[in-house]
Amino acid sequence: MSLPGQLTPSPRLLLGPGPSDAHPRVLTAMTTPLLGHLDPQFLQIMTETQEMLRQVFRTKNRLTFPVSATGTAGMETCLVNLIEHGDKAVVCTMGYFGNRLVEIAGRAGADVTVMQQTWGQVFDINQIREKLKEVRPKVLAIVHAETSTGAWQPIEQLGKLCHEFGTLLVVDCVTSLGCTQLEVDAWELDAVFSCSQKGLGCPPGLAPVTFSERAIAALKGRKTKVQSWYLDMSLIESYWGGDRAYHHTAPISMVYAIREGLRIVLEEGLEARWDRHLKNHKALKAGLLALGLKYTAAEGHQLPQLNAVRIPDGLDDAAGRKLLLNEFGIEIGGGLGDLKGKAWRIGLMGYNSKPSSVMLVLAALEQVLTKMGAKVEPGAGVAAASKVYVSG
Ligand SMILES: *Cc1c(COP(=O)(O)O)cnc(C)c1O
Numbered sequence: 561m562s563l564p565g566q567l568t569p570s571p572r573l574l575l576g577p578g579p580s581d582a583h584p585r586v587l588t589a590m591t592t593p594l595l596g597h598l599d600p601q602f603l604q605i606m607t608e609t610q611e612m613l614r615q616v617f618r619t620k621n622r623l624t625f626p627v628s629a630t631g632t633a634g635m636e637t638c639l640v641n642l643i644e645h646g647d648k649a650v651v652c653t654m655g656y657f658g659n660r661l662v663e664i665a666g667r668a669g670a671d672v673t674v675m676q677q678t679w680g681q682v683f684d685i686n687q688i689r690e691k692l693k694e695v696r697p698k699v700l701a702i703v704h705a706e707t708s709t710g711a712w713q714p715i716e717q718l719g720k721l722c723h724e725f726g727t728l729l730v731v732d733c734v735t736s737l738g739c740t741q742l743e744v745d746a747w748e749l750d751a752v753f754s755c756s757q758k759g760l761g762c763p764p765g766l767a768p769v770t771f772s773e774r775a776i777a778a779l780k781g782r783k784t785k786v787q788s789w790y791l792d793m794s795l796i797e798s799y800w801g802g803d804r805a806y807h808h809t810a811p812i813s814m815v816y817a818i819r820e821g822l823r824i825v826l827e828e829g830l831e832a833r834w835d836r837h838l839k840n841h842k843a844l845k846a847g848l849l850a851l852g853l854k855y856t857a858a859e860g861h862q863l864p865q866l867n868a869v870r871i872p873d874g875l876d877d878a879a880g881r882k883l884l885l886n887e888f889g890i891e892i893g894g895g896l897g898d899l900k901g902k903a904w905r906i907g908l909m910g911y912n913s914k915p916s917s918v919m920l921v922l923a924a925l926e927q928v929l930t931k932m933g934a935k936v937e938p939g940a941g942v943a944a945a946s947k948v949y950v951s952g
Pocket residue numbers: 578630631632633635657703705706707708732734735755764
């Protein structure tokens with residue numbers, strides 16, 4: 561067998577649901593020579609990373625660190641640590657990732673009550689109150705930014721509500737951290753997980769998590785061992801917590817990456833970053849609407865960082881995405897679950913949330929739609945977005 565050639569991937573603009581492009585400074589940080597995972601200099605880097613992660617999560621939670629795996633491992637970490645066999649859990653699902661929460665909570669042994677919302681809609685807090693009253697679960701789990709539909713679930717009041725019923729609130733912030741407002745302490749969230757490759761502008765590979773004191777008390781009160789050894793917080797804590805004792809070999813280069821990613825987020829400032837995501841979303845939305853595309857998420861609950869639109873009737877999903885990729889080097893996402901073949905998902909996350917991404921994807925989409933036979937007014941998308949940037 562001849563050896564494969566040198567690695568030379570084509571240039572891409574990653575405007576799908578993740579990974580999004582890593583910031584060039586992050587990629588540079590990753591080429592830094594390795595340290596040992598117990599080297600005093602690396603321990604210092606861990607401390608700095610945790611401190612910055614707390615700031616980005618807006619929390620003082622001491623149990624805050626990146627799990628060595630992708631966002632789904634963050635989800636699994638939160639659920640397997642808080643749930644013991646037979647515990648009651650209410651899981652709210654309004655899309656593909658809510659369904660994943662249901663699946664993992666069930667496998668963790670929970671007696672799961674599923675609350676189902678139409679894809680593209682969000683939950684009303686009163687619906688949730690009724691369910692909490694009826695079930696009185698140990699855990700309620702919900703997705704903040706449902707990447708499969710582009711819906712933005714309000715959660716500001718949810719922590720307080722859960723605590724009235726003695727329930728712990730687990731929130732999937734995989735697509736919200738670094739893109740839209742997230743206030744772990746002020747919103748009383750108990751266990752929150754995210755990822756490195758969406759809003760933080762890093763490659764995939766780490767899942768930041770944070771646990772409140774209430775969640776820690778629940779860990780301490782467990783009667784049985786966590787069924788996953790690798791994700792058992794009480795064991796990982798010996799490394800990321802005080803003792804810095806060996807648990808597993810930290811993925812050194814990924815920790816370098818997230819440290820740089822977090823530095824970039826804090827240099828920009830969280831409010832400025834949330835504003836930037838909103839502004840670029842407004843321009844993209846104006847352009848997409850001008851191209852005749854309609855959002856899948858309800859008006860007023862559309863995520864700035866994930867714009868999911870219905871594919872016009874009669875157009876082929878895969879063919880459209882192939883044209884974008886081959887002719888423009890742009891990747892966007894197709895639909896998941898109920899929206900498979902029916903939606904395109906355009907991400908403007910972290911480093912990629914910028915006017916150049918917006919203008920390019922609109923110009924490219926116009927050509928793709930026209931080639932596929934849709935009626936599009938020439939230049940309409942780009943003009944509408946431009947107007948938003950120029951006149952606000
Ligand atoms: C991407 C995503 C996940 C899964 O993260 P991975 O890094 O792919 O494991 C979970 N929840 C939501 C809302 C996501 O968008």
